[in-house]
Amino acid sequence: NVLVNNAAIMRHGRGAFGCSRNELMETLDVNVTAVHSITTAFQPLLKLGGAKMLGKVINISSELGSISNTHNSFTTAYRVSKAALNMLSRCTATDLIKDNVICLAVHPGWVRTDLGGPNAPLSVEDSCREWGSS
Secondary structure, three states: OEEEEOOOOOOOOOOOOOOOHHHHHHHHHHHHHHHHHHHHHHHHHHHHHOOOOOEEEEEEOOHHHOOOOOOOOOOHHHHHHHHHHHHHHHHHHHHHHHHOEEEEEEOOOOEOOOOOOOOOOEOHHHHHHHHHOO
């Protein structure tokens, strides 16, 4: 039983003071609140394996959500949302462990997607192979 939450938006590249309230709220809604809602909806199914099978929630995060590794404010709304997703992942993990379900946040690398763009060095397949094997 595996749930992969892999949806995100990143609007513009504005810093902390160029980011509007609406941009921040929309980004948090998609990148954090939706993950919470989907995980909550799937929680009963994740627990079905019981003691025999470990359930997994994998939240696709980003190194841009790292607080200690922030050296500029580029893409503030996205960075804030990924930091919040990291905390949500940790809180979810502490609640689900009793049901034999783990939750983790994974940084997939800079991947060639609509969000990552054509200059990203990793293909989707290579990224999945990397974090899927660990």
